[in-house]
Amino acid sequence: MPIKDQIRNLAKKLVEEHPDAATLRALVRPRKPAAFRFRDDGIVPNNPRFPVLLYRGAVNLKSRRFPPEVIIDTLFDTNGWGRSWRDTVYDFVHYHSQIHEVMGVARGTARVECGGIKGRILRVKAGDVLVLPAGTGHRLIESSRDFGVVGAYPQDGTYDECTDMRERLDAVTRIANVRKPKSDPVLGRGGPLLTSWRTARSRS
Template structure:
């Protein structure tokens, strides 16, 4: 994530009204995620070990708080930081050294997961997508007001891969990315910790 985006978001956090832990708990809805699996398609490495998790309507966004602030605070409270607020890139890319979570604060969109041979997912406010390292993704279509909050777990290094020639080397890095300790919405014991349990 570019340094300017980190600085901009940090400055925003200093002045915005953020919900406390009790208020956040009331905004989280119990949801079982839809799990989407994508194998290496010869262009995008994806992550054959860990599924993409799509939580539909997992966050109730009240009118008395900025929706971006709610999602940002929720992710941060569960150890997913280095956040940003924007849209999703409209070109295929993936991260080979870190997992990513994206929560929809405003608007609607169609996001392609798994690369051009993957699947298009429709998202709306309160939806959350957890993308394991290596998962190709891009924006296909969106409303004008579309806004997401993205964040990353504590371990891992942000990178952005777009050159498909490095796929073989990226696959080796993806295999080494550590599994996060907490689900970005539900924390310890959340669905991610079970769905992303690696087989020995």
């Protein structure tokens, strides 16, 4: 999301009550994520090293004290994924060539296309978390009226938004230079993202 959306969300976070570390740990369900690999389709580069990860039911959002958005936002921030935003997902294919992105579903359900038009449509619902490595094409196909996500980014990297095929060749170079994050956005420094992305190999 644009910087202005991140700033607006930061202002909101400053006045919210956030769960403490113990409460947050109790709301997180250890999950082994499903992994999805997508090839460069000639339009969307996707990522040659790292798979998309989907943690299903990773966050218990039935707290009476904290709104779902606050729980997910606090979880990501605690694990080093900041610059967050709260909204829906764009309904046009786009990707980020200089940074990875995580999206946690706070409310509702949706079908999200990952990997570009030749990729795969994933069904997500409240409590699911989707991690998109740099270069992964994504867009919203359809959703419930109340659908909302919290998005965030690791400490390293610069936000950008690619939609034009003319950017593709330069984007491929930028994607290759995006480093693996230091922490899993759901389970922290010992999370499965670090193992999954460490052992990921380039596709032929």
